[in-house]
Amino acid sequence: MQSLVKFFRSRLYDALAGAFFGALVGLTIALSTRYLHDLILIDWLGAAAPPIATEFVLPALGFLLVAGHAFIGFATGFGGFMGTRIGRFLYYGSATGYVRGFLGQVVFTLLGIGFLESIRALLGMTADGSTFNLFGTVISEPGFVFGALVGVIGFLLGSGVLTDWLLWITGAQTPLRHGAPPGKPEWFRYLNVDVNHKVIGIQYGYTSLLVLLAGGLFAIIFRIELAQPGMQWLTNAQYNTLFSAHGIVMIASILLGVGAMSNYLVPLMIGAADMAFPRLNAFSYWVGVPSVTLILAGMAVGGWDTGWVAYAPLSLRAPLGVQLFLMGFWINGFSSIASAINIIVTTMVMRARGMSWFRMPIFVWGAIAASLIQFTATQTVGVALMMSIAERAIGLNFFDPSGGGNPLLYQHLFWFYSHPVVYVFVLPGLGVISELLPVFTRKPLFGYKWIALSSLGIALVGFLVWAHHMFTAGMGDSLRTLFMITTMFVAVPTGVKFFSWVATLWEGKMTFETPMLFVLGAISVFLIGGISGPILGTVPTDLHLHDSYWVVGHFHATMFGGFVFPFFAALYYWYPKITGRMYKESLGKLHFWLMTPGFWVMSFGQMSIGIWGMRRRIADYDPALGIEAAQVLITVAGLVIGWSILIMLYNFVVSARTQEKAVRNPWRSRSPEWQIPSPAPEFNYDVPFVVVGDPYDYGIEAEYIRMGQAQPVPAGD
Amino acid sequence: MSSVVAETHHAHEVHSHELPWPQQLRANRIGLWLFMFSEVFLFAALLVARFVLWNDPETGAITRPELSQELGLLTTVVLLLSSFFMNRAETAMEVGDRKRFLNGLLTTAILGTLFFIGVVFMEWNIFGLSGTLFGIELFGHLKPSDGVISGIFFAMTGMHAIHVLSGIIFILIVWNNGRKGHYSPEKHWGVEACAIYWHYVDVVWVFYYPALYLIGTAVHSM
Numbered sequence: 001m002q003s004l005v006k007f008f009r010s011r012l013y014d015a016l017a018g019a020f021f022g023a024l025v026g027l028t029i030a031l032s033t034r035y036l037h038d039l040i041l042i043d044w045l046g047a048a049a050p051p052i053a054t055e056f057v058l059p060a061l062g063f064l065l066v067a068g069h070a071f072i073g074f075a076t077g078f079g080g081f082m083g084t085r086i087g088r089f090l091y092y093g094s095a096t097g098y099v100r101g102f103l104g105q106v107v108f109t110l111l112g113i114g115f116l117e118s119i120r121a122l123l124g125m126t127a128d129g130s131t132f133n134l135f136g137t138v139i140s141e142p143g144f145v146f147g148a149l150v151g152v153i154g155f156l157l158g159s160g161v162l163t164d165w166l167l168w169i170t171g172a173q174t175p176l177r178h179g180a181p182p183g184k185p186e187w188f189r190y191l192n193v194d195v196n197h198k199v200i201g202i203q204y205g206y207t208s209l210l211v212l213l214a215g216g217l218f219a220i221i222f223r224i225e226l227a228q229p230g231m232q233w234l235t236n237a238q239y240n241t242l243f244s245a246h247g248i249v250m251i252a253s254i255l256l257g258v259g260a261m262s263n264y265l266v267p268l269m270i271g272a273a274d275m276a277f278p279r280l281n282a283f284s285y286w287v288g289v290p291s292v293t294l295i296l297a298g299m300a301v302g303g304w305d306t307g308w309v310a311y312a313p314l315s316l317r318a319p320l321g322v323q324l325f326l327m328g329f330w331i332n333g334f335s336s337i338a339s340a341i342n343i344i345v346t347t348m349v350m351r352a353r354g355m356s357w358f359r360m361p362i363f364v365w366g367a368i369a370a371s372l373i374q375f376t377a378t379q380t381v382g383v384a385l386m387m388s389i390a391e392r393a394i395g396l397n398f399f400d401p402s403g404g405g406n407p408l409l410y411q412h413l414f415w416f417y418s419h420p421v422v423y424v425f426v427l428p429g430l431g432v433i434s435e436l437l438p439v440f441t442r443k444p445l446f447g448y449k450w451i452a453l454s455s456l457g458i459a460l461v462g463f464l465v466w467a468h469h470m471f472t473a474g475m476g477d478s479l480r481t482l483f484m485i486t487t488m489f490v491a492v493p494t495g496v497k498f499f500s501w502v503a504t505l506w507e508g509k510m511t512f513e514t515p516m517l518f519v520l521g522a523i524s525v526f527l528i529g530g531i532s533g534p535i536l537g538t539v540p541t542d543l544h545l546h547d548s549y550w551v552v553g554h555f556h557a558t559m560f561g562g563f564v565f566p567f568f569a570a571l572y573y574w575y576p577k578i579t580g581r582m583y584k585e586s587l588g589k590l591h592f593w594l595m596t597p598g599f600w601v602m603s604f605g606q607m608s609i610g611i612w613g614m615r616r617r618i619a620d621y622d623p624a625l626g627i628e629a630a631q632v633l634i635t636v637a638g639l640v641i642g643w644s645i646l647i648m649l650y651n652f653v654v655s656a657r658t659q660e661k662a663v664r665n666p667w668r669s670r671s672p673e674w675q676i677p678s679p680a681p682e683f684n685y686d687v688p689f690v691v692v693g694d695p696y697d698y699g700i701e702a703e704y705i706r707m708g709q710a711q712p713v714p715a716g717d
Numbered sequence: 718m719s720s721v722v723a724e725t726h727h728a729h730e731v732h733s734h735e736l737p738w739p740q741q742l743r744a745n746r747i748g749l750w751l752f753m754f755s756e757v758f759l760f761a762a763l764l765v766a767r768f769v770l771w772n773d774p775e776t777g778a779i780t781r782p783e784l785s786q787e788l789g790l791l792t793t794v795v796l797l798l799s800s801f802f803m804n805r806a807e808t809a810m811e812v813g814d815r816k817r818f819l820n821g822l823l824t825t826a827i828l829g830t831l832f833f834i835g836v837v838f839m840e841w842n843i844f845g846l847s848g849t850l851f852g853i854e855l856f857g858h859l860k861p862s863d864g865v866i867s868g869i870f871f872a873m874t875g876m877h878a879i880h881v882l883s884g885i886i887f888i889l890i891v892w893n894n895g896r897k898g899h900y901s902p903e904k905h906w907g908v909e910a911c912a913i914y915w916h917y918v919d920v921v922w923v924f925y926y927p928a929l930y931l932i933g934t935a936v937h938s939m
Contacts, residue, residue, distance in 0.1 A: 171894040176735055276736070276744040341751045349744045350736070375751060379758035383766070387872060396861050396868040398770065404865035409769045413762055 001166045008104075008157055014095065015077025017158075020103040021094035022073025023066050030062035095184070096191040097159040097286065104158020105151040105290055112150030116143040132301060132320055141323065142393045148294055148327050155290040161193045161283050176278055178682055193286060195278035198680060200285050201264025202578065205571070207285075208256035209649065211292055215249035216642050218242045222619075227635040229623040239619035241303030241321065245295065248308040248325060252292050252332060254425045254559070257567050259285065259335075261428050262343050262367040264574070268673035269361040271352030271691075271705075273683040276345040284339035291331035298324030307617055309418070312399030312410040315388050323392060330385040333378045336424075340374035343367055352672070352705070354691035358449055361671050361695050366431020369455035370424040373462060381417030384410055411473055415466035423462040426526075426562025427455055430497055432570045433519050437501055438696045439669050440516035441508025445696035447500045457493035465490060468537050472546045480539050487537035494530060498523075509699075514588030515667075518569035521596040526561025528603055529554055547617075550610030557603045568595075568648065575652065576662035580678040584659065587651040594644035602637035605630050670695060670704045742906060749910055753917050756880075760921050763873050767928055770869045779933030782866045785840070787853040789930040792835035793922065796881075799828035800919045803888075807912040813902045815895070822892040825915065829885045836878050841871070873925055880918045887911050 007013060072081050073090040081087025093099060117139060125140075132139045139147075156162050164174045176195050180186050189199050190206075222242045225234045234242070263285075267275055275281045298304060302319035310329075315322050347368055351360070387398045388410065397403035399410045438445045445451065467475060467483040501523055510516070532554040535541045545551065568591075575583045609627045610616075621627070665674040672689055673680065687708040695704050736744065771780055806821025837843060840857040848855050859867040891911045894900070900908055 169890050171897050171899050276741075277748060280748075337752075337755055341748055341755070344751060345744050345748045348747055349740060375755045376758045379755055380762040383759060383762040387766075390872065391868070394861055396871055397864045398766070398868045398872070405868070406769055406865075409766055412769075413766070416762075 001169050004157070005163050005166050008100075008160060008163070011077055013077075013100070013158075015074045017100045017103050018073030018076045018090055018094040019070040020073070020106070021099045022069035022071070022090050024099075025073075025090070025093075026066035026069035027062075029069075030065040033065075034058055034062065092184075092188070095181075095188075097161070097193045098191065098289065101155040101159030101286070101289065102293070104154035104156075105293065106154075108154020108157075109147040109151030111147075111154075113139055113143045113147035115150075116146040141320065144320065145323055145327065145389060145393045148324060152287070152290045152294070152331055155293075156283075156286060159193055159286050159289075161279075161286040163193075164279050193282050195274070195282050196682065197263050197267050197275045197278070197281060198578075200281050201260050201262075203285050204256050204260035204263055207289070207292075208253050208260055211249055211253035211256060212645070213649075214296070215246050215253055216645065218246040218249065220638060220642055222246070223635040223638045225619065226621075227632050229621050229628065231620055234619065236619050237303060237305065237319075240305035240617075241299055243617060244304055244307050244325070245299050248295055248329060249292070250559075251308060251421075251425075252288070252295065254563050255332065255336060256288060257563065258370060258424060258428050259288075259339055261363075261432070261567070261570055262339070262371070264578070265673070266343055266346060266364055266367050267350070268680060268684055269364055269671060270347060270350060270355060271672055271685055271689055272346060272350035273685070275342050276349055277342050280338050281342050284335045284342065287338075288332060288335040291328045291335065294324045294328030294331065298322065298328065309414060310385075310388065311414075312388055312391070312405075312407050313401065316392055316400055323389060326385045326389050330382055330389070333382045333385075336374045336378045340371035340378075343371045344375070352689055352691055356691075358452060359691050359693075359695060361435060362445060362448065362451055363428070363431040363435040365452040365455045366427045366429075366434075369459040370427040372456075373420040373424050373427075373459050377417040377420045377463070379417075380413050381421075384413035384417075387413075408470070408473060408475060411470050412467070415469045416463075419466040419469060420459070420462040422558065422562075423458050425559060427458060429522070429561075429563040429566035430526075431455065432566040432573075433501060433522055434497070434504075435671075436515055436519045436569060436573055437504045437508075438698050439667050440513070440519070441504055441510050442668075442698045443504065443508050444694075444698055444700065445500070446503035446506075447496070448694070448696060450496050451500050454493035454496040457496075458490065461486065461489050461493065465537075468542070471539050471542045484537060484539050488534060490537075491530075491534060498527070498530070513572075513667075514583070514585060514592060515569045515573035517589065517592040517596075518565050518572065521592060521599075522561050522565030522569060524561075524596070525557055525565055525599055525603070528600075529557030529559075529561050532557060532607060545610060547615055548610035549606050549614040549616050552616050553603050553606030553610060556606065557599075560599055560603075565596075571648070571652070573667065575655070576666050577673060577678045577680065579656045580661060581655055581659040582662040582666065583651050583655040587647055591644045591648045591651070594647070595641050598637045598640035598644065602634050602641065605634040605637065609634070670698065672705050675705065675707055738904070745906055745910070749913060753913070756917070756921075759876070760924070763869070763876060764924060764928055767869050767873060770865055771933070780936045781929065781933045782859060782870060783935040784859075784870075784930055785854050785857060786930065788835065788840055788855070788857065789926065792832050792840070793926045795828050795835065796832045796919055796922055799825045799832070800916055802828065803912050803915045807908055810895075810900055810905050810908050811902055815898075818900075818908075819892060819895055822888055822895065826885050826888045826892065829881055829888070829915075833878060833881050833885065836874050836881075840874065870929060873929060877918070877921055877925055880921070884911075884915050884918050887914060 069086075069090070072084075072087055073094055075081050076087050076091035076094065082091060113134070117137075120140060120143065131141065132144050167174050178196060180189050181192055184192075189196075190202055194200065194203075219242075222234065222239055225232055225239060263275070263281065267273070298321035300321075301324065302321040304310075304315075304318045304322035304325050306315045306318050306322055306325075310318075310322065310326060315326070347360070347364060387396075390396045391398055391400065391405075397405045399405045399407050401407055434445060434451050464486045465483060467479055468487045471480050471483075512520075532550070536545060536551060536554055572583060572588055575581075609625075609630050612627050612630075613625050614621055614627055614631075621631075662678060664677065667674065672685075675689070676685060685707075689705045689707045691705050693703045693705075697704065735741065768779070771782075772778065773780055802821045802824040806818050806825065809815075809817035809821055839855055842856040842858070846856050859870055861867060861871055888911055891900075891907050894907065
């Protein structure tokens with residue numbers, strides 16, 4: 001173990017990571033110049049490239065670029081080239097957890113493939129199932145799967161997130177290391193393994209936004225295809241891969257976003273110095289990175305055409321890419337479970353003195369309810385995914401009816417997670433709405449206990465409704481009625497939240513800064529999603545609307561209303577807390593006024609064409625449906641939403657450098673995290689605070705917390 | 718050991734802010750039990766899948782493949798015995814009897830390994846052997862390619878065997894650290910966690926064994 005840890009900390013690994021990063025940089029330059037060359041020569045000048053250029057000069061140039069950068073990168077590991085800009089870039093770039101991890105992932109994937117393929121060769125087994133051609137070598141599907149699995153371990157080893165645990169195995173004690181790595185600048189913490197919950201929360205946040213951009217790009221590509229009937233610029237297979245990847249990549253992004261909010265906010269709000277298990281917290285984030293990598297890599301090795309649900313037996317006959325998608329999805333479960341357990345334990349053990357359960361900031365309730373779902377239900381989808389992987393790779397029969405298997409079993413196991421998980425997405429978001437409304441209306445949150453318990457209610461009822469996704473799948477009629485009734489129960493706790501929000505808004509002294517605008521936008525959009533839901537939950541109407549674009553409209557409205565709008569509200573609201581500076585209000589408002597009408601148009605458009613006969617997951621449609629104008633409108637609305645999100649990112653990046661310092665509590669919030677300097681100190685509260693009142697008594701002269709007093713106060717409630 | 722740890726110490730680093738041990742111990746216990754509860758869903762999902770896949774679709778009658786009853790009983794007895802020695806090791810640590818603690822751990826690991834061998838090498842018969850002892854068939858006959866009758870059997874025993882294997886590794890790590898004198902009667906969370914995990918894996922088998930070997934009627938094919 002120690003030699004393993006030593007190897008990953010050695011100069012040699014530094015140098016290898018430098019060479020790897022250099023090669024990646026060189027390859028990117030080479031490929032982009034190659035592409036530029038083709039574009040200029042062939043597309044613009046209309047001439048074919050002369051043979052000497054394509055056959056000799058370009059490959060040689062490409063080789064030089066890759067090898068040169070790799071060499072410089074290798075040398076930086078031993079301290080060379082540090083006087084040059086490229087040397088410093090490669091040195092710092094290759095020292096990030098990401099590049100070191102990816103190097104480990106690539107190397108271990110190849111080792112894993114090699115190991116299993118040699119065993120198979122020794123046993124005289126021939127490659128069956130889908131095969132993959134790697135540098136001229138045919139790799140069997142089991143070898144491929146094993147390589148992908150081992151590669152994830154390689155990533156974790158390379159990034160260094162397992163180091164402390166590996167040392168514990170040998171009996172060593174390792175203190176929690178805080179601050180930037182030795183010899184590195186402060187910002188470097190955010191690109192490397194770090195145990196501080198605020199750093200990890202920010203890492204979750206920017207990863208979530210990057211992944212959101214990737215998923216949004218996929219959507220825009222296939223939305224442009226759908227704007228007109230007939231196939232314009234995609235093939236059917238590309239369309240299938242893109243909509244499948246859009247689904248799962250967005251889900252990964254949402255899970256990362258939930259992690260960002262929970263990790264950053266929960267310890268701050270309950271008055272803890274950090275999470276209960278800081279190393280596990282880092283693990284939760286870093287294991288998510290190779291999972292997303294696997295899903296994206298799946299697009300490169302044949303893609304897949306199963307949607308994000310991967311129903312068997314379609315998934316059993318899909319191209320090889322589906323294996324990486326299943327594997328990436330499964331690996332993401334580790335992240336969900338570990339992070340959920342961490343949040344629950346942190347809240348149970350580390351609350352400030354006097355902070356009883358009903359005196360916590362309301363967001364914590366949302367995070368807890370979401371975690372309760374995450375750490376249990378995730379296991380069942382893990383079983384479904386593992387069984388699919390095994391059925392494809394080693395031929396065990398579970399789901400394929402031709403061998404006696406039961407395809408409905410997959411759907412039950414899958415939806416037992418995947419229905420509750422939509423509440424994982426929305427519960428923290430709804431918590432943000434309840435958290436922000438009192439601040440911007442300057443009056444108490446209406447019915448605190450009801451809102452807190454309605455989060456638990458949604459989580460609980462969420463476990464009892466999964467089969468409403470399967471009304472047309474061929475299960476028994478009696479089950480359909482049962483699940484229709486349970487599904488209607490979801491409306492009760494959700495209705496509690498809505499009425500409480502309306503009552504909180506009632507006669508409030510509202511101000512309309514960007515976070516408040518996004519909260520109001522969230523309520524309006526979630527209302528669209530909420531009202532379109534029961535129509536799908538009712539069996540007769542669902543039989544009509546199932547698999548139509550109505551479902552797409554409903555789902556996007558719940559996700560935008562329950563997660564995206566509140567997430568953006570949270571980003572704007574806590575931006576001064578995170579960076580210590582205020583974002584540009586004008587750009588924030590512009591973002592809101594582009595995105596919200598854009599979303600309304602998109603959502604109503606999707607539901608309308610669904611009723612008019614547009615099916616989902618189909619690359620083409622009949623012009624006779626008469627929905628072309630609506631399709632163009634949806635695509636344009638999608639583009640507007642995409643641009644508005646780019647405005648937000650621009651706002652955040654620029655404001656962090658140019659805007660003036662924010663005041664300590666710009667929103668006049670009563671919540672504890674605003675009573676300390678921004679950005680928050682390393683351990684949040686130098687002296688623990690004491691809770692002496694209720695959190696949302698805005699407009700009433702009553703204390704919530706008393707800062708920096710150590711003497712005990714009897715707990716309330 | 719010390720050289721590696723020394724690398725993590727730097728003069729300029731902010732001093733760490735770890736929880737006081739009683740609070741951290743409470744957090745550890747809750748965290749481990751939450752993880753165990755999470756795993757209930759994993760094992761329960763497979764258990765439910767067994768009933769969906771093996772029950773007669775027409776009549777709903779509970780059926781199962783024909784398996785060697787002697788082999789199943791033997792492996793079960795070995796695994797349940799191991800839990801006894803695990804408990805012995807943990808109580809020995811609580812009273813500070815290091816010798817009995819180490820011996821108990823080692824016995825547990827050996828019995829666990831015997832169970833693992835019984836499942837993977839004999840019941841799964843991955844090397845395709847055959848043979849009898851006192852008239853008892855020593856090796857199983859199910860193959861992964863046998864269709865739906867074997868799929869969930871391998872899935873359930875396999876998922877359990879992975880947990881047994883990780884448990885054995887966990888025990889050996891604790892044993893090795895215990896040998897170096899790392900735990901005390903007052904502070905031995907590693908031992909406690911290891912024991913809870915091992916008992917948990919045992920209890921899972923208490924559900925899996927009857928589900929796979931005992932209930933319903935044995936059929937030759939499905």
